[in-house]
Amino acid sequence: MVYDVIVIGVGSMGSATCYQLASRGAKVLGIEQFGISHENGSHTGQSRIIRKAYFEHSDYVPLLHKSYEGWRALEKATSMQFYWKTGLAYFGPEHDEMLQSVQKSADLYNLKIEHKEYDQYTKLWPQFSVPKDYQCIFEPEAGFVTPERGIKTYTEFAKQKGAEIHINEQVLHWESHSNFVTVTTNLRTYQASRIIFTSGAFTDQLLALKVKLKVTRQYLGWVNPNNNLKYNVGNMPCWLMTDEGKEGAFYGFPQMPEVVGGPQGIKFGYHHPGEIFDEVEDKEILVKEEARLNEFLRQYFTKVNRKIETIKSCKYTYTPDEHFIVDLLPDMSERVVIACGFSGHGFKFSPVIGEALADLALEGGSDLPIGFLGLGRFSLLSPMLQ
Numbered sequence: 001m002v003y004d005v006i007v008i009g010v011g012s013m014g015s016a017t018c019y020q021l022a023s024r025g026a027k028v029l030g031i032e033q034f035g036i037s038h039e040n041g042s043h044t045g046q047s048r049i050i051r052k053a054y055f056e057h058s059d060y061v062p063l064l065h066k067s068y069e070g071w072r073a074l075e076k077a078t079s080m081q082f083y084w085k086t087g088l089a090y091f092g093p094e095h096d097e098m099l100q101s102v103q104k105s106a107d108l109y110n111l112k113i114e115h116k117e118y119d120q121y122t123k124l125w126p127q128f129s130v131p132k133d134y135q136c137i138f139e140p141e142a143g144f145v146t147p148e149r150g151i152k153t154y155t156e157f158a159k160q161k162g163a164e165i166h167i168n169e170q171v172l173h174w175e176s177h178s179n180f181v182t183v184t185t186n187l188r189t190y191q192a193s194r195i196i197f198t199s200g201a202f203t204d205q206l207l208a209l210k211v212k213l214k215v216t217r218q219y220l221g222w223v224n225p226n227n228n229l230k231y232n233v234g235n236m237p238c239w240l241m242t243d244e245g246k247e248g249a250f251y252g253f254p255q256m257p258e259v260v261g262g263p264q265g266i267k268f269g270y271h272h273p274g275e276i277f278d279e280v281e282d283k284e285i286l287v288k289e290e291a292r293l294n295e296f297l298r299q300y301f302t303k304v305n306r307k308i309e310t311i312k313s314c315k316y317t318y319t320p321d322e323h324f325i326v327d328l329l330p331d332m333s334e335r336v337v338i339a340c341g342f343s344g345h346g347f348k349f350s351p352v353i354g355e356a357l358a359d360l361a362l363e364g365g366s367d368l369p370i371g372f373l374g375l376g377r378f379s380l381l382s383p384m385l386q
């Protein structure tokens with residue numbers, strides 16, 4: 001069988017891409033080495049924050065508008081919920097870099113944000129125990145989306161539109177020929193006009209990119225809120241908080257409605273460059289990360305069990321500048337498309353990345369504003385970073 005497009009990796013970006021391609025009438029094969037949603041990649045953990053006042057860079061905001069539209073379109077098509085509008089409270093000390101960048105994106109794109117004084121936010125959300133000198137910006141349109149539920153639904157929909165999805169099949173290598181591409185798995189060899197790499201943390205095993213991708217292990221913890229309804233969706237926002245003197249930010253979610261599935265409790269994590277991923281989990285690192293989450297919990301939360309009940313790990317794939325790579329691979333006659341290096345903040349973009357990748361594979365280009373995510377930018381970096 002010859003395909004129009006083969007998608008390598010049916011996870012966050014791959015599932016949305018298979019759906020987009022199949023919806024446009026392309027003959028698609030998606031190949032996934034594990035099952036549809038699993039715990040070996042980057043999408044574990046029931047929820048991901050979605051927000052528009054983007055502190056990583058304001059260039060993402062137009063893509064976020066499209067992504068919100070994509071999630072709504074999926075909800076309309078399925079009569080299921082994928083996006084929960086809880087709002088997001090950003091907390092940090094005065095002159096905090098994250099808060100300043102949130103403000104900058106909001107100003108540039110006229111996004112709705114609200115500044116909350118200490119008295120206001122402690123009254124609104126007594127769940128937090130935040131230092132008096134912390135500032136708070138609230139983004140009402142933010143919330144969370146659901147990775148496992150999203151990936152499964154996109155994949156099901158892609159199948160309904162005619163996509164073939166193979167699971168438990170691993171791509172071992174690929175080759176570009178003058179007017180087609182071959183992909184060899186542990187089971188057989190396939191031929192297609194184009195291929196798309198959405199292989200997440202495993203991309204380095206398939207592609208010798210000039211730019212270095214760094215895969216790290218990140219931890220997520222769930223805590224029992226002791227039946228305190230204040231911690232449920234509807235009573236508490238998602239949140240992001242810098243802890244003075246520490247790199248990165250802590251973040252978390254209210255207790256999920258049961259329909260989302262996964263561990264019960266409130267989930268929280270630490271967005272920072274974790275340790276380089278090693279197949280054999282280092283127990284000392286696990287203990288250290290758990291202690292760090294527990295310490296944060298003790299310091300900044302009230303009236304929850306001060307002990308993590310479930311802990312899971314998940315992978316980040318960093319690019320040197322922590323911005324995504326979404327591009328055609330150079331010198332491949334527009335046959336090879338790549339989307340990787342989502343650097344711990346990609347999931348919310350799945351619908352729009354799916355669209356962009358389908359554009360690149362089927363049209364050789366996209367009208368979506370993805371230029372700043374191209375591979376070309378790395379030639380501007382010093383050789384040490386490449």
Ligand SMILES: Cc1cc2nc3c(=O)[nH]c(=O)nc-3n(C[C@H](O)[C@H](O)[C@H](O)COP(=O)(O)OP(=O)(O)OC[C@H]3O[C@@H](n4cnc5c(N)ncnc54)[C@H](O)[C@@H]3O)c2cc1C
Binds near residue numbers: 042049198199
């Ligand atoms: C702890 C944690 C918290 C996060 N929080 C947020 C957040 O709040 N908001 C947000 O937007 N993002 C967040 N992210 C980031 C987001 O989850 C990732 O950016 C996103 O899931 C990456 O998607 P992906 O498609 O690249 O990877 P994946 O979803 O892992 O998909 C890649 C797929 O490719 C498959 N594959 C790889 N190699 C092969 C092969 N050779 N053959 C066949 N299949 C293959 C893999 O098995 C996998 O299923 C978080 C990530 C983590 C780990």
